[in-house]
Amino acid sequence: MKYLTISILVLLGAVVLVSSCKDDEPCIETTWYEDADGDGLGNPDVSQSACDQPTDYVADNSDPDDASSSSPEGSTPIAAFDEFNPDAVTVSFDGNEITIESNGLPHHTSPYWATSNSLYIDPVVASVSEMSPGTINEGSYTVTVPASPKKASNTSATGLGAIGISVSGAPIFNDEEGPNISLSENVASGFDYAGGHMGPTGYHYHLESSDVTENTLLSHDDEKLVGILQDGFLIYGRKCNSTGDHPTDLDASGGHSSSTQHSDGEEFYHYHIINEFYIGSYILLFGVDLQGTPNTIM
Ligand SMILES: [Zn+2]
Ligand SMILES: [Zn+2]
Structure with missing residues (x-):
């Protein structure tokens, strides 16, 4: 009996010893990287240290665009940036972000150029008496957007000033000429064929360009890329390349x-110029709310 008690105690002791030994087992923390898109490659920018592999984290850290394929909005196709005027626009790619910088100088003719400029032409659609004062001058527009922009939980109204950067390099404005002052037909009649005019901050577009022979670059009722808006989503003309129609x-x-035409068959979220007259026979580039999160165009 005594032996039995002793052996039970020894056994219990051994069990306690074994279990406490297990609790004190040294934990070697390693770094785990988020694998949001589930391709087995982790995001080098999102990591945590843990003994055990956390859910949706991997040891690999070689996925620079981890978020892309997990986003229902897809990634902005890099080929689209080839459409931007290289004399005005610089595009730089940094991991999950794209920075677009422009001097605002479009590469098309306009009566808003100084007459001494080689791109100056007499007005072809603008009513001279309604043309705004000033000539096209160099500006500075910079915006950094996600490479895989996502829709926000709420849409955002756009404000005064640049809401996007056009393929020409000139900024895209919305439907306002001032605080709560919508574009009028009079003001619009002073626009050049590109749908732009001068304002206190420089030359900018409000409208889709006109179908005139002088217009060789900008979208008019077609599939051309128009530019990129401040939430990072691209905007195309009234037609979509996926169907060739509105x-x-x-x-x-x-x-x-x-x-x-830029995405090699991949689907991604983008805007189109809405195929509706705004005032008279004028079509706005973008007069609605943004689906993504607006980034400031500096
Ligand atoms: Zn304006
Ligand atoms: Zn489309």
Whole structure:
């Protein structure tokens, strides 16, 4: 009996010893990287230290665009940036972000150029008496956007000033000429064929360009890229390359997900110029709310 008690105690002691030994087992923390898109490659920018592999984290850290394929909005196709005027626009890629810088000088003719400029032409659509004062001058527009922009939980109204950067390098404005002052037909009649005019901060577009022979660059009722808006989503002309026609599945912002001529069959979210007259026979570039999070254009 005594032996039995002793052996039970020894056994218990051994069990206690074994379990406490297990608790004190040294933990070697390693760094785990988030694998949001589930491709087995981790995001070098999102990590945590832990003994055990956390859910959705991997040891690998070689995925610079980890978020891309997990986002229903897709990634902005890099080929689209080849459309931007290289004399005005510089595009730089830094991991998950794209920075677009422009001097605001478009590479098309306009009566808003100084007469001494080689791109100056007499007005072809502008009513001279309604043209705004000033000539096109160098500016500075810079915006940094996500390479895989996402829709925000709420849409955002755009404000005065640049809401995007056009492929020409000139900034895109919305439908306002001042605080709560919408574009009028009089003001619009002073615009050049590019849909732009001068303002206190420089030359900018409000409208889709006109179908005139002088217009060789800008979108008019076609699939051309118009530019990029401040939430990082691209904006195309009234037609979509995915169907070759006016899209019929656009949301309230003129957006939808499809492939384009730049995306090699991949679907991604982008805007279109909405195929509706704004005032008279003028078509706005973008007069609705942004679906993504606006970044400041400095
Ligand atoms: Zn304006
Ligand atoms: Zn489209």
